[in-house]
Each structure stands twice: as structure tokens, then as C-alpha cells.
Amino acid sequence: MTHRIVVLGAGYAGLGAAKRAARRLRGTGAQVTLVNAADRFVERIRLHQLATGQKLLDLPLTGLLDGTGVDLVVARVTGLDLPAREVRVDAAPYTLGYDTLVYALGSGADLDTVPGVREHAFSVAAAGEAARLRSQLPGLSSLTVVGGGLTGIETAAELAAARPGLRVELVTGDRIGAGLSERARRHLHSALGRMGVAVREHAVISKVGPDSLQWDDGGELPAEAVVWTAGFRVPGLAAASGLATDESGRILVDRTLRSVSHPEVLGIGDAAQVPDDLSRMSCQTALPMGMHAGVVLADLATGRPPRPVRIRYVWQNISLGRLDGVTQFTRADDSPLGDAVLTGRASARFKEAVSRGTVALMRYSGLPSAARR
Ligand SMILES: Cc1cc2nc3c(=O)[nH]c(=O)nc-3n(C[C@H](O)[C@H](O)[C@H](O)COP(=O)(O)OP(=O)(O)OC[C@H]3O[C@@H](n4cnc5c(N)ncnc54)[C@H](O)[C@@H]3O)c2cc1C
Known part of the structure; x- marks a missing residue:
């Protein structure tokens, strides 16, 4: 049966995870779907430049995903049904079923x-x-x-x-x-x-x-x-759905980036916290987490034990x-x-x-x- 991977959030963490998983699983029949609220990748680390009137690169996600085999859904995630393994979004197809979910919805002010x-x-x-x-x-x-x-x-x-x-x-x-x-x-x-x-x-x-x-x-x-x-804060979606989170709402994940409460869910980027680890909210954490998640997704889809991540600054x-x-x-x-x-x-x-x-x-x-x- 097709292994369905759904990645929520096309930031530094989620986009990297989706692309790497798709590459590693090419030819296996696995299906990778990336959901993002906007149709563009946002260079968040340059938003102070945008505020002063500097022009940032225009980076349509379709261009960044061209040829990767990743399906893009431009929609806002509105809910997670963990027992049913479904994600609700506010545009077609409205519901997405998954075998493995990656939560990479980042943070906001x-x-x-x-x-x-x-x-x-x-x-x-x-x-x-x-x-x-x-x-x-x-x-x-x-x-x-x-x-x-x-x-x-x-x-x-x-x-x-x-x-x-x-x-x-x-x-x-x-x-x-x-x-x-x-x-x-x-x-x-x-x-x-x-x-x-x-x-x-x-x-x-x-x-x-x-x-x-x-x-x-x-x-x-x-x-x-x-x-x-x-201060930054993460969306309340993870905690509201029943995933184990820390007091700020970041998903608690183990070293293989899997949720400590729901191992079929991976948490990466600003939205996740590895216990006993710094996991500083930063691109420097989100990028390696995303890349590693791609490897873990491929491990899980092909029945291999997932490898642990080591974030180093x-x-x-x-x-x-x-x-x-x-x-x-x-x-x-x-x-x-x-x-x-x-x-x-x-x-x-x-x-x-x-x-x-x-x-x-x-x-x-x-x-x-x-x-x-
Ligand atoms: C001004 C500024 C400067 C920074 N400078 C640096 C720096 O120099 N170095 C550094 O390491 N870090 C820096 N950071 C921090 C860095 O930008 C973040 O840590 C990084 O973006 C986290 O990546 P992420 O993939 O977890 O989340 P994000 O990049 O925030 O991506 C999350 C994605 O999820 C989408 N999303 C969110 N909610 C929903 C929803 N409900 N439905 C669908 N999609 C949704 C968003 O649209 C976004 O595309 C800076 C941040 C800011 C604001």
C-alpha cells in the first residue's frame, strides 16, 4: 500500500523535509504532500529587511518543488485528528489522511x-x-x-x-x-x-x-x-490536538524527531523541542532538523529503524x-x-x-x- 507522508508547513524545516523524503523514496510508491498557508516560500530571516522596504526574492513553492514529485496543497491547517490520522485544511481537499505526519508550522510573534x-x-x-x-x-x-x-x-x-x-x-x-x-x-x-x-x-x-x-x-x-x-510563540494546534508539548506549545520529540506521545508524528523547526536539548528557535536548528526528518521519513516508510539527530551549533x-x-x-x-x-x-x-x-x-x-x- 502507498505510504502517505503529509508535511505541514513549507518553511526552512518543512520544505527541506518534504524534498529530501521525496528524493529518498523515489520509485517506492510513497506519496509526499506538502501543505502551506501561502504559495510562496518566505525568507523569514530577512523579514527585517522587508520591513525597511528592501525587495526579497520571489520564491513560488511550485518552482522550488518542480521535478521533486512532492504534491503541494496551498491551504491553512485548521485541525488534526490524531486517532483518525487526518489533517483538516481550509481549502480543497479539506481532509488529508496520512501514515506519517510532519508538523513544521514554525512560530510567530x-x-x-x-x-x-x-x-x-x-x-x-x-x-x-x-x-x-x-x-x-x-x-x-x-x-x-x-x-x-x-x-x-x-x-x-x-x-x-x-x-x-x-x-x-x-x-x-x-x-x-x-x-x-x-x-x-x-x-x-x-x-x-x-x-x-x-x-x-x-x-x-x-x-x-x-x-x-x-x-x-x-x-x-x-x-x-x-x-x-x-518572544516568539508557536501555533496552539499541536497542544489542542493532544500531542505532548512543553509549556509553550512546542511538540516534544525524541532524538529521531518523533513525537514522544504519537510516534507517527514528527515535529521539526521552531514548533518542536528535543528534550534535554537547546533546540534554539532558529534557521540553524530548523534546517538540519528538516534535512534529518527527510531521512527519518524514508527510514520509517521502508521499515528501517530511524536514525537519531544531533543538532550542533x-x-x-x-x-x-x-x-x-x-x-x-x-x-x-x-x-x-x-x-x-x-x-x-x-x-x-x-x-x-x-x-x-x-x-x-x-x-x-x-x-x-x-x-x-
Ligand atoms: C526577522 C527575523 C530574522 C531572523 N533571523 C534569523 C537568523 O539570522 N538566523 C537564524 O538562524 N534564524 C533567524 N530567524 C528565525 C528563523 O526565521 C526561524 O527560526 C525559522 O524560520 C524557523 O523555521 P521553521 O521551518 O520552523 O518555520 P517557518 O520558517 O516559520 O515556516 C513555517 C511555515 O508554516 C506555515 N504555516 C504556519 N501556520 C500554518 C497553518 N496553520 N497552515 C498552513 N501553513 C502554516 C507558514 O506559512 C510557514 O511557511 C529570524 C526570524 C525573524 C522573524
């Missing part, structure tokens, strides 16, 4: 933990949200980015570099780039200072109003517009506009490797090459051109 964020703040976590910020930018004279993690730093720097007249402030509850080495953080501070970005650390925001931010000690700061980057790459950056080299567990840091144009060029590499990987079918026809 956390708009609900702090009051007022959903109503008053912008975000750069999804293409539509970044485009909304882009459309409002020309009318703004100042902007406050909340969140001192990598996305907040990149967003503040990109905005300041692209719009020199715009006053940009970066506010964070901790220190900016808290997990980086002192050398990397020194470069962040001096680069942001040169760009005119005002940095405010140790300020925990408890409420966002229409034109202000409130501190947890009751203080208030005027804010013409706010970009919220303080090498660097954290932060762009500071198009001409500057910080690359912090890390140990395999993502902790900074002392002062092994690249800065300035060399880092910017390195990050650009890595970002292009992710698209090259998404384009790669792994098949010789003759076999693809």
Missing part, C-alpha cells in the same frame, strides 16, 4: 503575553506583519523596538541604517545580545551607537499603549510606534544593516566560544553568504536534471 501588543505594536515575525510596518514607516519620525535578542537587534539596526532620519530606540528587559561574549556585545553597542540607535537595557515592558510603553515599575515612555520582537550571526554585523562563533551547545568574533563588513558579507546559502538549499532537489524530468 508573541502578541498576547503583554497587554496592548496585539492592538498597538508592529512585528517582523511574518511577511504580512513586516509589510504592514513597511507601509507605515514613511509617516513615522521615531520608532521603539522592544526585545534585545537577535531579531530585535537586527531590526533596530536595519531600520536605523535604512532610514537615517528615523529616531530608533531599542528597549530590552535584559542586556542586548545577552548570550554573546563581551567582545561581541561591545561591538553591538558601538555599532548601534554609531547608527544613532538609543539602547535602554533592564527595562521590562508590562504594557503597550497607543503612544506609550509602560514599565513594570509603573514608569512610562512615549513611543510613537512600537515593533515587538520580545557553530555561530550566531547578527546583521547590523547591510554593511556591518557580528558573528559570534560558538561551541556545539551554542555557548559563545570566548572572543572568537567576526565584526564589520567581514561579518556582514559572511551573513549574506549564509542567508543566500539557505535559499540555495531550499532550491536544491538533489536530483540530476535528467531524473527530474
Whole structure:
């Protein structure tokens, strides 16, 4: 009987998994279906660039899947029926049955933990949200980015570099780039200072109003517009369907990426968490997880024991506009490797090459051109 694989989400994790599984299972009769809400692949790691008006590559999924044998369904996933092994989607064919399911629905901005964020703040976590910020930018004279993690730093720097007249402030509850080495953080501070970005650390925001931010000690700061980057959250679909998740809703998976509660379901990318593992929400985790899931899917479909994954980190790459950056080299567990840091144009060029590499990987079918026809 045909082995039916359904992959939910065509991001860095899901697209890689679907293509690799299809390649490995070519000729076996297995069927791979990829479901995604949009018909395009979104280069999510460049959405801060989109927000400032830069053009991103147009990447139709049909083009990326050409010749792979993967069936594409453009629809939003609305529910999972785990006992029936069915997925519900909001467009034809409305229901998809599976033998193995891959859950790769990624993450979005956390708009609900702090009051007022959903109503008053912008975000750069999804293409539509970044485009909304882009459309409002020309009318703004100042902007406050909340969140001192990598996305907040990149967003503040990109905005300041692209719009020199715009006053940009970066506010964070901790220190900016808290997990980086002192050398990397020194470069962040001096680069942001040169760009005119005002940095405010140790300020925990408890409420966002229409034109202000409130501190947890009751203080208030005027804010013409706010970009919220303080935290990502995953869709509630996995937890609602009965899959075992952590407290944030990420699917708990074992080292073969199979759900600890439902082994016929694989969880990958931002939406999954390997227990006792960092699984940092990042492209750096999603890509290898997706590639490995392709191998596990082929193992499962052909009756082989699935192989365990080992996620290892090498660097954290932060762009500071198009001409500057910080690359912090890390140990395999993502902790900074002392002062092994690249800065300035060399880092910017390195990050650009890595970002292009992710698209090259998404384009790669792994098949010789003759076999693809
Ligand atoms: C501005 C920004 C900059 C970043 N920079 C970096 C960086 O430099 N390096 C790095 O490692 N990481 C970076 N990240 C994080 C990185 O983008 C994510 O970790 C990565 O995209 C996760 O990949 P994924 O495949 O799990 O999810 P995603 O890429 O989010 O893909 C999920 C897919 O699922 C689809 N989907 C979601 N819900 C549904 C539904 N209900 N029905 C159908 N389809 C659905 C989405 O449309 C999307 O196509 C950045 C993120 C942002 C926002």
C-alpha cells in the first residue's frame, strides 16, 4: 500500500523535509504532500529587511518543488485528528489522511503575553506583519523596538541604517545580545551607537499603549510606534490536538524527531523541542532538523529503524544593516566560544553568504536534471 507522508508547513524545516523524503523514496510508491498557508516560500530571516522596504526574492513553492514529485496543497491547517490520522485544511481537499505526519508550522510573534501588543505594536515575525510596518514607516519620525535578542537587534539596526532620519530606540528587559561574549556585545553597542540607535537595557515592558510603553515599575515612555520582537510563540494546534508539548506549545520529540506521545508524528523547526536539548528557535536548528526528518521519513516508510539527530551549533550571526554585523562563533551547545568574533563588513558579507546559502538549499532537489524530468 502507498505510504502517505503529509508535511505541514513549507518553511526552512518543512520544505527541506518534504524534498529530501521525496528524493529518498523515489520509485517506492510513497506519496509526499506538502501543505502551506501561502504559495510562496518566505525568507523569514530577512523579514527585517522587508520591513525597511528592501525587495526579497520571489520564491513560488511550485518552482522550488518542480521535478521533486512532492504534491503541494496551498491551504491553512485548521485541525488534526490524531486517532483518525487526518489533517483538516481550509481549502480543497479539506481532509488529508496520512501514515506519517510532519508538523513544521514554525512560530510567530508573541502578541498576547503583554497587554496592548496585539492592538498597538508592529512585528517582523511574518511577511504580512513586516509589510504592514513597511507601509507605515514613511509617516513615522521615531520608532521603539522592544526585545534585545537577535531579531530585535537586527531590526533596530536595519531600520536605523535604512532610514537615517528615523529616531530608533531599542528597549530590552535584559542586556542586548545577552548570550554573546563581551567582545561581541561591545561591538553591538558601538555599532548601534554609531547608527544613532538609543539602547535602554533592564527595562521590562508590562504594557503597550497607543503612544506609550509602560514599565513594570509603573514608569512610562512615549513611543510613537512600537515593533515587538520580545518572544516568539508557536501555533496552539499541536497542544489542542493532544500531542505532548512543553509549556509553550512546542511538540516534544525524541532524538529521531518523533513525537514522544504519537510516534507517527514528527515535529521539526521552531514548533518542536528535543528534550534535554537547546533546540534554539532558529534557521540553524530548523534546517538540519528538516534535512534529518527527510531521512527519518524514508527510514520509517521502508521499515528501517530511524536514525537519531544531533543538532550542533557553530555561530550566531547578527546583521547590523547591510554593511556591518557580528558573528559570534560558538561551541556545539551554542555557548559563545570566548572572543572568537567576526565584526564589520567581514561579518556582514559572511551573513549574506549564509542567508543566500539557505535559499540555495531550499532550491536544491538533489536530483540530476535528467531524473527530474
Ligand atoms: C526577522 C527575523 C530574522 C531572523 N533571523 C534569523 C537568523 O539570522 N538566523 C537564524 O538562524 N534564524 C533567524 N530567524 C528565525 C528563523 O526565521 C526561524 O527560526 C525559522 O524560520 C524557523 O523555521 P521553521 O521551518 O520552523 O518555520 P517557518 O520558517 O516559520 O515556516 C513555517 C511555515 O508554516 C506555515 N504555516 C504556519 N501556520 C500554518 C497553518 N496553520 N497552515 C498552513 N501553513 C502554516 C507558514 O506559512 C510557514 O511557511 C529570524 C526570524 C525573524 C522573524
